[in-house]
Amino acid sequence: MAKVRVKTKAVFDRQPVGSTIELDEKTAKKYAALKYLEIIEELKKPKPAKKVSSAPKKTAKASKNAAEKKSKE
Secondary structure, eight states: OOEEEEEESSOBTTBOTTOEEEEEHHHHHHHHHTTSEEEEEEOOOOOOOOOOOOOOOOOHHHHHHHHHHHHHO
16 A cells, blocks of 8 residues: 555544645545645655675685695694
């Protein structure tokens, strides 16, 4: 369900007159029809950020081989 930003024209959900709040679209349309709210804008869902992969982890073999090389030197 989409979220919308609304401006209150009456005390609504313990918010004073003139407050800007966010509601789901269904509720906003219901109370806008009763003249309690004024719908200002529909909020867009932000695009999910791309996952950044971390550096590859060293395996146990790689760290063991490095330790052996150091001990030989």
